[in-house]
Amino acid sequence: MTTNLDRAAQATAFAALHTPTAPLALANAWDVASARLVEAAGAAAVATTSAGVAWSLGAPDGDALARERALELIARVASAVSVPVTADIESGFAADAAGVGETVAGVLAAGAVGINIEDGRRAPAEHAERIAAARAAADAAGVPLYVNARVDTYLFGLGESSARLDETLSRAASYLAAGASGVFVPGVVDPATVAELAKGIDGPLNVLVGPDAPSVAELGALGVARVSLGSWVAEAAYAVVRRATEELLSGGTYGSLAGALPYGELNALLKG
Numbered sequence: 001m002t003t004n005l006d007r008a009a010q011a012t013a014f015a016a017l018h019t020p021t022a023p024l025a026l027a028n029a030w031d032v033a034s035a036r037l038v039e040a041a042g043a044a045a046v047a048t049t050s051a052g053v054a055w056s057l058g059a060p061d062g063d064a065l066a067r068e069r070a071l072e073l074i075a076r077v078a079s080a081v082s083v084p085v086t087a088d089i090e091s092g093f094a095a096d097a098a099g100v101g102e103t104v105a106g107v108l109a110a111g112a113v114g115i116n117i118e119d120g121r122r123a124p125a126e127h128a129e130r131i132a133a134a135r136a137a138a139d140a141a142g143v144p145l146y147v148n149a150r151v152d153t154y155l156f157g158l159g160e161s162s163a164r165l166d167e168t169l170s171r172a173a174s175y176l177a178a179g180a181s182g183v184f185v186p187g188v189v190d191p192a193t194v195a196e197l198a199k200g201i202d203g204p205l206n207v208l209v210g211p212d213a214p215s216v217a218e219l220g221a222l223g224v225a226r227v228s229l230g231s232w233v234a235e236a237a238y239a240v241v242r243r244a245t246e247e248l249l250s251g252g253t254y255g256s257l258a259g260a261l262p263y264g265e266l267n268a269l270l271k272g
Contacts, residue, residue: 198223
């Protein structure tokens with residue numbers, strides 16, 4: 001049985017992985033099989049993708065998935081791997097800060113030692129209250145939960161572009177003061193901007209990457225401590241489903257299945 005002391009040690013170890021010297025590289029998973037694959041490939045931790053989780057459970061991304069279903073998935077993933085798990089909890093699966101605290105208590109009970117929590121279009125002051133509630137819930141459990149505060153200024157194009165960097169840095173400072181452990185700024189991989197973010201944020205910086213982004217090493221040199229694939233892996237997996245189906249129905253051929261993982265390998269991975 002995993003205790004709070006065990007989770008505390010794992011949370012401390014997870015936090016130590018955030019360093020620009022060797023950025024924590026996360027290929028986000030959405031179910032037990034993908035989490036096991038990530039771990040087997042040598043990843044130091046497993047992160048969930050809220051979009052991938054929601055899609056796999058039949059819901060759209062964006063605060064539509066019920067908290068209980070999300071927590072059940074987190075528990076399944078956390079119990080299936082031995083490395084630390086950090087869970088994307090969207091904006092907290094709750095209408096207010098108190099509810100976020102309840103969600104975080106559930107996340108810790110499920111076995112995760114980190115969370116992503118996004119501000120979206122919410123007022124920064126309100127989001128800071130939600131982060132403070134998350135931190136308070138973790139403190140009550142005696143676990144130094146890694147709270148990765150997502151700032152969506154670049155992702156959603158909030159405000160004037162000329163003021164976006166300053167707004168992002170302001171939000172980051174507010175969230176760190178409220179109890180965040182690090183800051184996640186998706187939607188930007190421009191080296192000059194990333195370097196300014198890393199310089200101006202007094203905590204580990206996480207960025208979202210995709211096919212055209214700089215390499216992990218290049219981002220580390222800019223000061224990035226954590227690099228995430230986010231929903232890209234799930235999107236790529238579902239793209240295979242569509243390509244294979246379209247090829248099957250239109251041409252009666254099966255080339256899209258080339259490179260598939262062997263049945264025996266996947267089956268064996270889930271026996272352990």
